[in-house]
Amino acid sequence: MKNTTDGRALVSRRSFALGAFGTSAALMLAACGGGTSTTAPSSNPASTGAAKSTSATLTLWVDAERSPALKQIAAKFKDEKGIAVKLVVKDFAAVRDDFITQAPTGKGPDVLVGPHDWLGKLVQNGVVAPLQLGDKASQFAESSIQAMTYEGQVYGLPYSIENVALVRNTSLSAEPLKTFDEVVAAGRKAVSGGKAKYPFLVGLDPKQADPYHTYPLQTSFGAPVFAQMSDGSYDGTKVIMDNAGGIKFAEFLAKNGDKGTKVFNSNITGDIAKEKFLAGQSAYFLTGPWNIPDIQKKGIKFVVDPLPTAGDQPAQPFIGVNGFFISSKSKNTLAATEFVVNYLSQETAQDALFKTGGRPPALTSSFEKASSDPVVKAFGEIGANGVPMPAVPAMDAVWADWGGTELDLIKGKEANPGAAWKKMVATINKKI
Amino acid sequence: MAGTTLTTSSTSRATPGPGKPPTPRRPKRTPDSLMGTVAKIVLLGFVDAIAVFVMFQLVASAEWLILAICVVVTAVVNWIYLRSDGLPAKYLAPGVFFLLLFQVFVMVFSTYIAFTNYGDGHNSSKADAIESIQLSAQERVPDSPQYAASVLEKGGDLYLLVTAPDGAVKLGGNDQPLQDATASTTGPTGAAAGVEGYTTLDFATLLQRQQQIAELKVPISDDAEDGSLRTADGSTAYVYKPKLSYDAAADTFTDTTTGTVYRDSGEGTFAAADGTELATGWKINVGLDNFTRAFTDPNLQGPLLQVVLWTFAFALLSVASTFALGLFLAIVFNRADLRGKKIYRVLMILPYAFPAFLSGLVWSGLLNPEFGFINNALLGGAQIPWLTDPVLAKVSVLVVNLWLGYPYMFLVCTGALQSLPEDVEEAARMDGAGAWRIFRAIKLPLLLVSLTPLLISSFAFNFNNFNVIYMLTGGGPRFDGTTFDIGGTDILITMVYKIAFGAGTGRDYGLASALAIIIFIIVAVVSAISFRQTKSLEEINR
Numbered sequence: 001m002k003n004t005t006d007g008r009a010l011v012s013r014r015s016f017a018l019g020a021f022g023t024s025a026a027l028m029l030a031a032c033g034g035g036t037s038t039t040a041p042s043s044n045p046a047s048t049g050a051a052k053s054t055s056a057t058l059t060l061w062v063d064a065e066r067s068p069a070l071k072q073i074a075a076k077f078k079d080e081k082g083i084a085v086k087l088v089v090k091d092f093a094a095v096r097d098d099f100i101t102q103a104p105t106g107k108g109p110d111v112l113v114g115p116h117d118w119l120g121k122l123v124q125n126g127v128v129a130p131l132q133l134g135d136k137a138s139q140f141a142e143s144s145i146q147a148m149t150y151e152g153q154v155y156g157l158p159y160s161i162e163n164v165a166l167v168r169n170t171s172l173s174a175e176p177l178k179t180f181d182e183v184v185a186a187g188r189k190a191v192s193g194g195k196a197k198y199p200f201l202v203g204l205d206p207k208q209a210d211p212y213h214t215y216p217l218q219t220s221f222g223a224p225v226f227a228q229m230s231d232g233s234y235d236g237t238k239v240i241m242d243n244a245g246g247i248k249f250a251e252f253l254a255k256n257g258d259k260g261t262k263v264f265n266s267n268i269t270g271d272i273a274k275e276k277f278l279a280g281q282s283a284y285f286l287t288g289p290w291n292i293p294d295i296q297k298k299g300i301k302f303v304v305d306p307l308p309t310a311g312d313q314p315a316q317p318f319i320g321v322n323g324f325f326i327s328s329k330s331k332n333t334l335a336a337t338e339f340v341v342n343y344l345s346q347e348t349a350q351d352a353l354f355k356t357g358g359r360p361p362a363l364t365s366s367f368e369k370a371s372s373d374p375v376v377k378a379f380g381e382i383g384a385n386g387v388p389m390p391a392v393p394a395m396d397a398v399w400a401d402w403g404g405t406e407l408d409l410i411k412g413k414e415a416n417p418g419a420a421w422k423k424m425v426a427t428i429n430k431k432i
Numbered sequence: 433m434a435g436t437t438l439t440t441s442s443t444s445r446a447t448p449g450p451g452k453p454p455t456p457r458r459p460k461r462t463p464d465s466l467m468g469t470v471a472k473i474v475l476l477g478f479v480d481a482i483a484v485f486v487m488f489q490l491v492a493s494a495e496w497l498i499l500a501i502c503v504v505v506t507a508v509v510n511w512i513y514l515r516s517d518g519l520p521a522k523y524l525a526p527g528v529f530f531l532l533l534f535q536v537f538v539m540v541f542s543t544y545i546a547f548t549n550y551g552d553g554h555n556s557s558k559a560d561a562i563e564s565i566q567l568s569a570q571e572r573v574p575d576s577p578q579y580a581a582s583v584l585e586k587g588g589d590l591y592l593l594v595t596a597p598d599g600a601v602k603l604g605g606n607d608q609p610l611q612d613a614t615a616s617t618t619g620p621t622g623a624a625a626g627v628e629g630y631t632t633l634d635f636a637t638l639l640q641r642q643q644q645i646a647e648l649k650v651p652i653s654d655d656a657e658d659g660s661l662r663t664a665d666g667s668t669a670y671v672y673k674p675k676l677s678y679d680a681a682a683d684t685f686t687d688t689t690t691g692t693v694y695r696d697s698g699e700g701t702f703a704a705a706d707g708t709e710l711a712t713g714w715k716i717n718v719g720l721d722n723f724t725r726a727f728t729d730p731n732l733q734g735p736l737l738q739v740v741l742w743t744f745a746f747a748l749l750s751v752a753s754t755f756a757l758g759l760f761l762a763i764v765f766n767r768a769d770l771r772g773k774k775i776y777r778v779l780m781i782l783p784y785a786f787p788a789f790l791s792g793l794v795w796s797g798l799l800n801p802e803f804g805f806i807n808n809a810l811l812g813g814a815q816i817p818w819l820t821d822p823v824l825a826k827v828s829v830l831v832v833n834l835w836l837g838y839p840y841m842f843l844v845c846t847g848a849l850q851s852l853p854e855d856v857e858e859a860a861r862m863d864g865a866g867a868w869r870i871f872r873a874i875k876l877p878l879l880l881v882s883l884t885p886l887l888i889s890s891f892a893f894n895f896n897n898f899n900v901i902y903m904l905t906g907g908g909p910r911f912d913g914t915t916f917d918i919g920g921t922d923i924l925i926t927m928v929y930k931i932a933f934g935a936g937t938g939r940d941y942g943l944a945s946a947l948a949i950i951i952f953i954i955v956a957v958v959s960a961i962s963f964r965q966t967k968s969l970e971e972i973n974r
Contacts, residue, residue, distance in 0.1 A: 100552075124553045152571060206800065206820060335642065430915065
């Protein structure tokens with residue numbers, strides 16, 4: 001009896017082992033079989049003649065918004081060059097850091113889409129390759145190429161430029177005005193006429209203010225954040241905004257903050273500001289092209305005005321340039337360069353990207369076409385005066401202090417605005 | 433082959449002797465049922481197949497260490513499940529495997545990172561950094577012409593055939609300076625495309641040899657100082673000259689125009705004598721630097737101490753307040769004669785049903801000083817800076833966390849209360865004890881026996897309660913006098929997050945990992961001490 005049991009157990013165990021081995025062998029063969037058949041073309045040098053069947057695939061990280069426009073260009077590239085472009089839709093906020101982490105492992109994409117101010121970090125971490133645009137560079141807006149230049153090298157192919165402008169509700173204020181004081185006075189007139197509630201709107205962050213949006217006002221006092229070198233790039237080693245203009249700007253913020261005219265209100269976030277403008281509660285809204293579709297949808301009659309000046313110099317906004325970068329770890333550099341430099345620079349590509357994004361194109365000929373829309377034209381013209389947002393890695397540190405101090409000034413917490421401003425610049429300089 | 437084995441095994445298993453008398457003594461281990469065996473074979477086969485597939489991938493990418501681990505693990509798994517003994521191992525193996533993979537490995541890896549300077553600017557290996565610096569240092573010679581180019585091949589070597597803007601056709605290869613050539617064929621744009629004796633590569637071939645093409649460097653003259661031609665896309669070539677040249681023997685970069693020498697600084701960067709560093713660095717081991725930095729760097733030391741104190745205060749006060757409110761409500765709603773108890777209880781539990789990060793965001797809006805519901809509707813337009821005043825922000829965080837946390841305490845207290853024997857209460861009442869006395873002397877001690885472990889875990893949870901802090905205040909208002917983006921309501925975990933991933937300063941995974949280890953030690957010590965206390969509590973009650 002016992003023997004039988006043991007014998008059966010033995011048989012079953014052996015057959016079990018064999019079975020397990022057999023199954024795994026079969027599955028393994030299946031797996032390998034699949035693998036072999038797909039990898040064969042690439043590993044077989046004999047197939048070189050077939051131009052349309054190259055196995056190279058480009059991987060491109062893109063956000064959901066831009067993905068549809070790139071699909072057409074990718075299809076064209078596949079048709080003409082036989083290289084498939086795989087568009088991987090990523091969460092935009094995570095792209096930069098994911099790319100920096102993954103590129104060294106060889107798992108990152110060949111090409112990625114992003115704003116130019118990532119460049120500092122990308123270069124610092126050695127994950128982006130320089131790009132030679134050659135004669136094509138002259139076909140793009142000068143400021144866009146300048147933005148894509150970091151430490152003397154061009155790293156990206158620009159496709160759009162964005163910047164803030166002054167949006168005016170024409171039913172509340174009829175005339176374009178030049179200075180900040182005039183704008184606020186006109187805004188107040190609308191308020192006192194009972195038609196509006198706020199003389200002027202700009203979205204601020206109750207925790208960080210918003211140096212990006214207020215920058216044109218700051219530059220109108222003649223206080224740029226960094227010194228610009230002759231080639232247009234920044235000297236990221238020294239913040240120079242504690243000059244006389246900077247002090248005036250600090251006083252200006254305090255004067256128009258909670259303890260003064262209350263034109264700037266740090267409790268009005270970007271969302272609240274937009275909501276109030278859409279409700280017709282203000283004649284003016286300092287904002288970028290990203291809010292235009294909603295304003296149009298709401299049916300508000302508006303025009304895009306040049307940025308008002310608070311000081312005696314021109315108001316220069318920061319411009320953000322979006323573009324394509326090639327990974328320094330790409331195994332397909334030739335294909336990637338071909339796609340980025342020779343395909344994405346084409347007018348059709350830039351037109352398509354404009355259609356989905358609505359931002360003024362960086363390619364001059366595309367921009368001229370897009371300028372039939374007065375809104376795009378106005379934003380583009382204001383951007384032409386702008387300066388690229390600094391891309392130096394230290395910028396992250398600058399934003400935090402800069403915003404914090406602006407917030408304190410607006411909230412009227414600083415008895416001596418000039419001293420607070422100087423202290424801020426000293427702290428930032430200590431950091432970088 | 434697999435098929436046959438399967439059939440044999442199934443026939444041998446599926447035919448139990450007809451009329452077999454029942455076994456009086458059960459053998460040590462009964463044979464598995466047919467279904468069980470088949471499932472086991474398929475599952476194990478599946479695991480092995482995946483393992484082998486992974487191994488092939490690892491061989492292809494030359495990851496020998498991981499391959500070795502993979503082989504050992506697969507062998508051990510097979511050994512465990514193929515032998516008849518060792519039943520406990522069969523149950524434990526999957527759990528242990530996933531514990532090792534998802535817990536131990538992560539901890540070991542964080543510990544390793546804590547001893548490196550991994551972060552922005554120190555992102556990869558030294559070889560990667562050198563390669564990247566060399567790549568970025570290739571600068572186009574200013575005002576040099578743009579050449580139309582074709583890549584040619586002869587005897588396995590690659591050559592570059594270029595046409596200058598003035599129409600001059602030249603040919604050259606690696607270490608073979610450009611020479612005049614006569615084009616045998618021309619392309620659609622009129623540029624030279626082929627030369628007698630050479631094969632012109634088409635685009636598909638270019639793609640296959642793109643690594644070689646990337647390395648193709650054609651000197652434009654005998655003098656290396658003039659620069660060399662390179663092509664990135666196979667159709668245009670530019671004259672490049674490196675801004676920095678790397679000397680592999682001395683391990684230095686030299687600036688070709690100024691002559692400045694950049695040496696390995698020992699800190700994962702190339703630095704010149706005056707301290708200027710090249711932008712791209714690499715990851716190195718820094719020993720205990722990150723730990724000493726956390727306690728000695730004046731920029732970090734002060735804020736860190738404040739953050740640690742506040743973290744303890746936040747965790748303790750959160751546990752105390754949520755427990756007090758939860759217990760109070762549990763007792764109130766535990767009365768047998770209360771009507772509509774169920775409805776009240778459901779309402780009480782509602783905050784628990786919202787994701788904490790969502791509630792954090794909603795509360796952040798409610799507490800906006802000017803437009804928020806609290807100030808606007810409840811306090812008649814008062815301008816109370818709930819989230820931006822250092823003290824009020826702490827209060828707000830605690831109150832919101834109370835709102836979020838009491839339903840949990842309410843639930844567990846209700847459960848524990850209902851499990852208390854009623855006769856004890858009755859006996860106390862007979863002896864003339866009042867309600868407070870019964871609660872103080874009988875109910876609470878009995879409750880604490882079962883609830884203390886939950887309070888400890890609640891402490892550990894609140895110690896790392898990232899959602900509430902990050903979504904409500906973002907850690908603000910910021911501290912003065914530190915360059916880190918750390919503020920009055922930051923707890924350790926949000927501080928770690930900001931250092932590792934946040935804006936404000938560069939990401940510093942090394943420092944963040946070191947702080948994470950400190951958090952782990954604190955939580956582990958606090959929990960260990962508390963659990964020991966719980967044990968003594970149990971003994972008293974016994």
